[in-house]
Amino acid sequence: MPDKASNEQHEQRRTRGVEHTASNTQCRPLSAQEVQVSETEREPLRLMAVHAHPDDESSKGAATTARYVAEGVEVLVVTCTGGERGDILNPSYVVPEGHEFDSLEGRSAVRREEMARSAAALGVRHRWLGFVDSGLPEGDPLPPLPEGCFALVPLEEAAEPLVRLVREFRPHVMTTYDPSGGYPHPDHIRCHEVSAAAFAAAGDATRYSTAGEPWEPMKLYYNHGFSMESLRAVHEGMEGAGLESPFGDWIESRTAREIPEREVTTYVEVSDYFPQRDEALRAHASQIDPEGFFFAVPRDIEADVWPWDSYELAESNIPLPQRAHDEYEDGLFVGVREALDAGDEDRRTAEVNA
Numbered sequence: 478m479p480d481k482a483s484n485e486q487h488e489q490r491r492t493r494g495v496e497h498t499a500s501n502t503q504c505r506p507l508s509a510q511e512v513q514v515s516e517t518e519r520e521p522l523r524l525m526a527v528h529a530h531p532d533d534e535s536s537k538g539a540a541t542t543a544r545y546v547a548e549g550v551e552v553l554v555v556t557c558t559g560g561e562r563g564d565i566l567n568p569s570y571v572v573p574e575g576h577e578f579d580s581l582e583g584r585s586a587v588r589r590e591e592m593a594r595s596a597a598a599l600g601v602r603h604r605w606l607g608f609v610d611s612g613l614p615e616g617d618p619l620p621p622l623p624e625g626c627f628a629l630v631p632l633e634e635a636a637e638p639l640v641r642l643v644r645e646f647r648p649h650v651m652t653t654y655d656p657s658g659g660y661p662h663p664d665h666i667r668c669h670e671v672s673a674a675a676f677a678a679a680g681d682a683t684r685y686s687t688a689g690e691p692w693e694p695m696k697l698y699y700n701h702g703f704s705m706e707s708l709r710a711v712h713e714g715m716e717g718a719g720l721e722s723p724f725g726d727w728i729e730s731r732t733a734r735e736i737p738e739r740e741v742t743t744y745v746e747v748s749d750y751f752p753q754r755d756e757a758l759r760a761h762a763s764q765i766d767p768e769g770f771f772f773a774v775p776r777d778i779e780a781d782v783w784p785w786d787s788y789e790l791a792e793s794n795i796p797l798p799q800r801a802h803d804e805y806e807d808g809l810f811v812g813v814r815e816a817l818d819a820g821d822e823d824r825r826t827a828e829v830n831a
């Protein structure tokens with residue numbers, strides 16, 4: 478596990494680590510005019526973040542999306558389901574005038590409005606895939622999943638609208654959850670499955686041939702926002718400041734269950750974008766308790782001990798810089814601009830030879 482006790486060490490890792498997305502790979506200095514021409518001609522980078530329910534985009538990688546928007550990246554958040562089976566999780570929540578939360582339709586309408594406010598807070602574009610929330614089955618034995626829900630749609634069929642959207646938006650990088658869903662909700666597991674399937678199929682002209690022109694995304698990442706190392710860092714940071722940490726029980730129960738930790742390959746520094754993330758969380762007023770654990774950590778402590786969103790690089794279709802075992806990517810677009818430039822070079826050569 479890397480030592481992330483101070484920002485100074487983090488800075489060292491940044492400089493020691495591999496190139497960041499915004500870096501310019503040219504060796505000679507460019508004149509202002511050249512820079513202007515090359516920047517306006519450059520294709521914007523595009524990030525697609527796929528999530529299971531409205532609110533997941535605010536609790537997993539939210540600050541990363543806000544940061545990339547600020548850096549000129551086109552960011553599209555995709556939500557697989559309408560979140561119609563979510564309960565009210567905020568004890569102080571009052572259903573807004575003219576709305577109701579007792580039917581799937583009523584909840585869907587409330588959550589659509591919350592999602593629109595969250596997307597505005599993050600500055601991202603947003604699309605729904607249109608599936609129906611599967612709900613979190615509880616009890617022993619577990620009850621069957623409700624008919625027609627996302628998790629029961631056959632995978633080949635469930636991946637189609639995402640393949641179509643990948644081919645339309647043409648992301649260079651996609652993010653989703655790891656195979657466990659990161660959380661054992663059937664929609665989170667399904668979200669992983671459709672994302673991995675769409676990542677693999679979108680560039681293949683023989684698959685989903687009526688769903689648009691093929692587009693092969695370059696990299697696929699898993700969100701690891703609630704890794705044990707992040708929980709421990711924040712927990713120790715709060716105790717060190719003499720505050721009561723809400724994470725002690727969580728850490729203990731996860732340690733007891735011996736859930737294997739997944740590898741983290743990438744730390745994106747996002748502390749400047751905590752305000753946008755927090756506004757996005759608050760936008761989901763029926764789901765996020767403003768007195769709950771999301772808001773229990775003073776932001777100056779969080780910025781000091783854990784200023785990152787962390788990710789696992791799951792798939793890459795491009796060559797990447799070699800990393801030592803203690804080196805990490807500091808962004809999701811590492812290697813992407815270089816791959817695009819190399820692709821342009823290949824095209825120019827092909828045109829000259831044609």
Ligand SMILES: [Zn+2]
Nearest residue numbers: 529530533662
């Ligand atoms: Zn969810």
